[in-house]
Every structure is written in structure tokens, then in C-alpha cells.
Amino acid sequence: MLLIHCPWCGERAELEFRHCGEAHLARPTNPATLTDAEWAEYLAFRDNHRGWVRERWRHVHGCGRFFNALRHTLTDRFAASYKTGEAWPEPPA
Amino acid sequence: MSGFSAVRLLREALRGQTGWGQQWRSPDQPQAAYDVVIIGGGGHGLATAYYLAKGHRVGRIAVLEKGWIGGGNTGRNTTIIRSNYLFPESAALYDHAVQLWEGLSQELNYNVMFSPRGVLMLAHNVHDEQSFRRHVHANRLAGVDNEWLDAEACRAFCPPLDIHQRRYPVLGGALQRRGGVARHDAVAWGYARAASALGVDIIQNCEVTGITRANDGAVTGLSTSKGQIRAGKVGVVAAGSTSLVMAMAGVRMPLESFPLQALVSEPVKPVFPCVVMSNTVHAYISQSDKGELVIGAGTDQYPSYSQAGGVHILSHTLEAICELFPMFRRMRMLRSWGGIVDTTSDRSPIIGLTPVPGLFVNCGWGTGGFKATPGSGHVFAATIARAEPHPIAAPFSLGRFTTGRLIDEAAAAAVAH
Numbered sequence: 422m423l424l425i426h427c428p429w430c431g432e433r434a435e436l437e438f439r440h441c442g443e444a445h446l447a448r449p450t451n452p453a454t455l456t457d458a459e460w461a462e463y464l465a466f467r468d469n470h471r472g473w474v475r476e477r478w479r480h481v482h483g484c485g486r487f488f489n490a491l492r493h494t495l496t497d498r499f500a501a502s503y504k505t506g507e508a509w510p511e512p513p514a
Numbered sequence: 515m516s517g518f519s520a521v522r523l524l525r526e527a528l529r530g531q532t533g534w535g536q537q538w539r540s541p542d543q544p545q546a547a548y549d550v551v552i553i554g555g556g557g558h559g560l561a562t563a564y565y566l567a568k569g570h571r572v573g574r575i576a577v578l579e580k581g582w583i584g585g586g587n588t589g590r591n592t593t594i595i596r597s598n599y600l601f602p603e604s605a606a607l608y609d610h611a612v613q614l615w616e617g618l619s620q621e622l623n624y625n626v627m628f629s630p631r632g633v634l635m636l637a638h639n640v641h642d643e644q645s646f647r648r649h650v651h652a653n654r655l656a657g658v659d660n661e662w663l664d665a666e667a668c669r670a671f672c673p674p675l676d677i678h679q680r681r682y683p684v685l686g687g688a689l690q691r692r693g694g695v696a697r698h699d700a701v702a703w704g705y706a707r708a709a710s711a712l713g714v715d716i717i718q719n720c721e722v723t724g725i726t727r728a729n730d731g732a733v734t735g736l737s738t739s740k741g742q743i744r745a746g747k748v749g750v751v752a753a754g755s756t757s758l759v760m761a762m763a764g765v766r767m768p769l770e771s772f773p774l775q776a777l778v779s780e781p782v783k784p785v786f787p788c789v790v791m792s793n794t795v796h797a798y799i800s801q802s803d804k805g806e807l808v809i810g811a812g813t814d815q816y817p818s819y820s821q822a823g824g825v826h827i828l829s830h831t832l833e834a835i836c837e838l839f840p841m842f843r844r845m846r847m848l849r850s851w852g853g854i855v856d857t858t859s860d861r862s863p864i865i866g867l868t869p870v871p872g873l874f875v876n877c878g879w880g881t882g883g884f885k886a887t888p889g890s891g892h893v894f895a896a897t898i899a900r901a902e903p904h905p906i907a908a909p910f911s912l913g914r915f916t917t918g919r920l921i922d923e924a925a926a927a928a929v930a931h
């Protein structure tokens with residue numbers, strides 16, 4: 422089980438959290454003018470990268486808030502957690 | 515390689531089993547060029563190569579596998595086979611596979627131990643019951659066997675099941691009698707042996723690291739840990755690693771890769787006559803011919819390539835198994851493991867062409883592709899050979915995420931499969 426750092430509550434067990442997918446995916450503000458391909462890209466296509474990824478978590482069984490984190494998808498180690506709206510930290514070298 | 519037969523078994527029994535040779539050729543080095551290269555030596559990749567060599571004149575074929583064949587999800591899965599999916603497109607695809615399973619040992623001259631002992635899916639609440647009854651009706655219209663059993667009938671079919679416990683009450687279940695299990699390694703080995711006999715090169719310990727393309731974008735070859743290989747057509751069948759391989763050709767995929775775990779108990783005498791799945795509590799169970807209970811758990815909630823999921827996922831499944839089958843409470847577990855499954859948002863696979871000429875993909879089988887192995891290989895081989903989707907594969911195109919014609923088995927079952 423992962424140990425996850427909530428920027429508001431500190432370190433808590435993974436069971437308190439819900440994973441919410443890739444981070445920094447802004448919902449297009451102009452859906453009516455997007456092509457089908459652009460809309461599909463937003464809805465379904467993902468990096469699914471092996472390495473450092475930026476992802477969204479929600480502390481559902483705690484403060485209830487969303488935040489972002491930087492995690493490595495091979496080792497599952499976290500490098501950082503940061504609040505929504507903050508710039509993402511650089512991944513460790 | 516000579517065929518297996520009763521006469522040969524007898525002869526080998528008298529000769530101290532000394533005459534069994536290597537079952538398939540595994541050349542250490544690839545040739546400089548192939549007409550078709552399959553990336554990924556799991557069941558789906560090997561089946562694709564076999565049906566290509568058997569049914570289509572495409573020239574030289576190779577399967578490149580970064581580890582050993584069957585070492586991916588093929589060798590890590592709980593081997594449940596069934597075809598009672600909701601939508602006609604899925605029922606056609608998975609039932610095509612079940613029909614091939616029924617004759618596969620004869621077809622390959624290799625015992626894949628297909629055992630249609632019946633797959634029972636338990637309903638624990640009104641939603642489950644309504645959803646399963648809907649599946650039963652849809653399947654009957656599609657000509658796929660599936661029947662509703664009330665709770666008593668479930669217990670009669672699977673005596674270890676406790677239908678009166680309070681935690682997960684059993685309201686009934688959907689039973690597919692033609693469903694069952696097969697031996698996963700034998701499926702990889704049987705296809706490898708039969709493909710090799712037809713001239714397919716199976717190159718193990720050969721990782722694909724790059725895809726080379728011509729000025730017009732078409733695939734021309736591959737960079738691998740065993741050097742450059744020229745290729746006319748390339749089929750990517752890399753399960754959890756598909757996004758990584760497709761990225762080598764600059765193609766993004768509608769996939770996320772998650773760890774999925776399974777575990778086996780100590781071996782015991784035959785105690786469990788069928789396969790039972792409980793989607794609601796994420797527990798799947800059958801007994802192998804070796805006597806181990808084979809138990810499937812759920813996926814982790816986050817994408818990962820770690821091939822090791824959280825322990826709490828396993829214990830959640832074991833809690834459910836112990837509630838449903840109290841007789842297993844004192845059973846010891848022998849080992850657990852994880853595989854990386856590639857899931858799509860509609861929980862249906864992707865089989866077909868890609869935006870890159872000469873590059874084909876077969877992926878997105880997620881938590882439930884073993885059952886489809888023969889059918890998937892069969893329709894993907896035809897798709898590669900003709901460079902146009904086989905009719906059964908056509909609805910499962912990559913393009914469906916753009917057109918919106920999803921085959922939403924995720925919403926239909928609301929669970930893994």
C-alpha cells in the first residue's frame with residue numbers, strides 16, 4: 422500500500438485516497454468547436470508513461486480535497502505532492 | 515519435431531522418456547529481414563503468428579519477445595474463459611474464441627487442457643441480478659449460451675458456496691456451461707510449437723527499442739536489443755507495454771496500464787468443480803489440475819508498470835473468498851504475483867490498423883484477454899495479411915474512440931472481467 426502525502430493533511434495510507442488520473446488535463450473550454458479527434462484526445466488518449474508522471478489524487482476519506490503528485494510508475498515512489506493550481510515540480514534526475 | 519500420439523507416448527514410456535526433442539525452434543539471432551514481425555510473444559502474439567503462417571501467404575514471419583514467451587500476462591492470468599458479454603460485437607469476438615478453444619488441442623496437436631467446466635457469475639444485489647438477466651437475454655439472442663440460476667441452483671452447481679452467509683448474500687447467478695479454464699503455459703507453448711513448425715522464427719530475449727519509418731511514414735523496420743531488423747509489416751501485441759511500443763512510432767494510445775494480481779493456495783484434493791466469479795466483491799476462483807486454488811484479485815487504483823500490486827488488494831479478495839466459501843478459511847496461500855494490464859475506457863480491446871502504414875495493433879485486453887487468445891490471433895492475422903479489418907475485428911478499431919462508437923462493456927458489467 423502506498424504512503425501518500427496530502428498537501429493539507431500530511432502522510433496517510435493509500436486507502437484514504439482515490440486516484441483521479443493524469444494531472445494537468447484541462448477540459449477544453451470550446452467543446453463545440455473541437456474536432457472529433459481533439460475531443461477523443463482529451464477524453465481517452467493518455468501518456469501512460471513508464472517513468473515520472475504527474476497525476477491527480479483526492480483525499481476522499483480525509484479532507485476531501487484534490488491535489489497533484491509526481492510518482493514514478495516503475496518504482497511507485499513519490500517525489501512530490503503539490504496543490505492544484507501550483508506549477509509542477511521538476512522530476513528528480 | 516514429430517507429433518504427439520498415443521503410440522509415441524507408449525514408445526517413450528518404454529525408452530525412459532529420452533526421445534522428446536525441443537518443441538520449437540528458438541533461434542538466438544533474428545534474420546536481417548522479415549515480411550511480418552510480431553512484437554510480443556504472449557499467447558495473442560504467438561497465435562497471430564500461427565494463423566498468419568497457416569492461413570495467409572505473407573512470407574517470412576518472426577515473433578520478438580523481450581523476455582521469454584508466455585512470461586507476460588499469458589503466464590500470469592487465472593485462465594477464465596467465457597463469452598457471455600453483453601454487446602453483439604463482443605459476443606461475436608469472444609464466442610469466436612470459445613469455438614476455437616473447443617478444438618484447439620487437436621488443431622495444435624498440443625494439450626492446452628481446455629476444460630469447459632462452467633463459469634458461474636454470482637449476483638449479490640438487485641443491480642447484479644438485473645444486469646445478469648439482461649446479459650442472459652442478450653446472449654440468447656446472439657446465440658451464446660448463458661442461463662440464470664437461483665441461489666439453490668447455484669449451490670447445487672457449486673457445493674462449496676455458502677449462499678446463506680450475511681456478508682455477501684447470493685441472489686443467484688449467470689452460468690455459462692461452455693466456459694471454463696485452460697492451461698496458460700500450454701497455450702503459449704502449443705502456439706509457439708505449431709508456428710515454429712510452419713517456419714515462424716521465435717526470438718526470445720529480444721526487446722524492441724525503436725520503430726523505423728520511411729519518409730512517407732510507413733514502417734520499415736525495428737531496432738532491437740539484437741540489432742536492426744527490416745520489416746514489411748509490424749503487429750504490436752505487447753499488452754501492458756503497448757503504449758510504450760506505440761510511442762516508438764509516435765502514436766498515442768487510449769490506454770492505461772494497471773497492476774492486476776492473482777494468487778494460488780497450497781495444492782489439495784479436488785474440492786472445487788467449476789469456476790466462480792464474483793464481480794461485486796472482486797473474487798474469482800477455480801482449482802487447477804495440480805490442486806491449487808487459483809484466485810484472481812482486482813487491479814490497483816493507479817497506473818503502474820511495477821508488476822507488483824498492493825497487498826491490501828489481495829487481502830480484500832481473500833476476505834471475500836472466505837465469506838463465500840467458509841471451507842477455505844484455513845487454507846494456506848502459496849504465492850501471489852502481478853501482471854500489467856492495458857485497459858481502455860470501454861473495457862473492450864483494440865484490434866486493427868493504426869495511423870502508421872504497415873503498423874497494426876492488438877491490445878487493450880485489460881483484465882480479460884486470455885479467454886480471447888485463439889480468436890484474437892485468428893482475426894488479427896487476417897487483419898494484418900489483408901491490411902483491412904477482419905469483420906469480427908472491425909468494430910474494435912482504434913478509430914472508435916474518435917467516432918464515439920464505443921463497445922461499452924465497462925458500463926455493462928461495471929467491473930473487471
Ligand SMILES: Cc1cc2nc3c(=O)[nH]c(=O)nc-3n(C[C@H](O)[C@H](O)[C@H](O)COP(=O)(O)OP(=O)(O)OC[C@H]3O[C@@H](n4cnc5c(N)ncnc54)[C@H](O)[C@@H]3O)c2cc1C
Binds near residue numbers: 583589723754
Ligand atoms: C493476474 C491476472 C489475471 C488475469 N485473469 C484473466 C482471466 O481469468 N481470464 C482472462 O481472459 N484474462 C485474464 N487476464 C488477462 C490476460 O492475461 C491478458 O489479457 C492476456 O493474457 C494478454 O495476452 P497477450 O499475449 O496480449 O499479452 P502478454 O502475455 O502480456 O504478452 C505481451 C508480451 O509482449 C512482450 N513485450 C512487451 N514489450 C516488448 C518489447 N518492447 N519488445 C519485445 N517484447 C515486448 C512482453 O514481454 C510480453 O511477453 C489476467 C491478467 C492478469 C495479470
Ligand SMILES: [Zn+2]
Binds near residue numbers: 483485
Ligand atoms: Zn487531506
